[in-house]
Amino acid sequence: MEKSKKFLAYKIYLVLAALFITSLVVSNLIFQKFFSWNFFGIYTFEISVGILPYPITFLVTDIISEIYGKKKANQVVIMGIFASFFSLLILYVSNMVPATEWSPVNDSLYTKVFGFSSIAVFSSMIAYLLAQFVDIKIYHFWKRKTNGKHLWLRNNFSTITSQFLDTFSVLFLLCSFGVIEWSLFSKLLLSGFLFKVLVALLDTPMLYLAVYYFRRLFNLKASEEVVLEV
Numbered sequence: 001m002e003k004s005k006k007f008l009a010y011k012i013y014l015v016l017a018a019l020f021i022t023s024l025v026v027s028n029l030i031f032q033k034f035f036s037w038n039f040f041g042i043y044t045f046e047i048s049v050g051i052l053p054y055p056i057t058f059l060v061t062d063i064i065s066e067i068y069g070k071k072k073a074n075q076v077v078i079m080g081i082f083a084s085f086f087s088l089l090i091l092y093v094s095n096m097v098p099a100t101e102w103s104p105v106n107d108s109l110y111t112k113v114f115g116f117s118s119i120a121v122f123s124s125m126i127a128y129l130l131a132q133f134v135d136i137k138i139y140h141f142w143k144r145k146t147n148g149k150h151l152w153l154r155n156n157f158s159t160i161t162s163q164f165l166d167t168f169s170v171l172f173l174l175c176s177f178g179v180i181e182w183s184l185f186s187k188l189l190l191s192g193f194l195f196k197v198l199v200a201l202l203d204t205p206m207l208y209l210a211v212y213y214f215r216r217l218f219n220l221k222a223s224e225e226v227v228l229e230v
Helices: 003-029 054-067 070-096 107-114 117-145 151-176 182-217
Strands: 034-039 043-048
Touching: 003 054, 003 070, 003 182, 043 182, 054 070, 054 117, 054 151, 054 182, 070 107, 070 117, 117 151, 151 182
Parallel strands: none
Antiparallel strands: 034 043
8 A cells, every 4th residue: 555545544543543532431421411212103212312422432443343454443442441541530530629619510510410420431441341342353253254245244243232232231330339220220221222223223324335435545355454554
């Protein structure tokens, strides 16, 4: 690959990594707000707003897996872990610092909004580690089995499986820590998983478009990947 294309590939990889990390960290910060969504009268979802940016992480890792390979996808996952724990440290220090009398956000309000964020980050990280590595492993398993064909198959198989593991694990931990009542576990598990399955099906055309564009941009064959190492 020529030098200019190589440099462009690095820049696109960094943008995808930034989207991944931002989506992951923000989802942990905003998780305490829940909303309901009536899906055309078929089913009413009751889910956390933290679930909205989270499916982006799976789409991004699938794009990176397809274009840059398994190693680069795993590197982004590890960067996400570092970013999440660093955000946890910032939240902890910010919560420990006392607010002034005139502060628009006092200590009790800050703790109410971000107090459970440390538990959320910890719970999310355990679930995240399990789900993301399973997602990447299943994705590449089906990529090998199909010789790089049937993109829709590996995308949906990997995402749906890993999303169930993620939803179950994070809810189990949040209920265990007392952040969410156990009586809500089944309802939130079903709503969260069905929402993620719906998003996984909807993001398949986006994955096809992204892969088609990047393969043309970098002149890649069906099973070929961009090698970023010098």
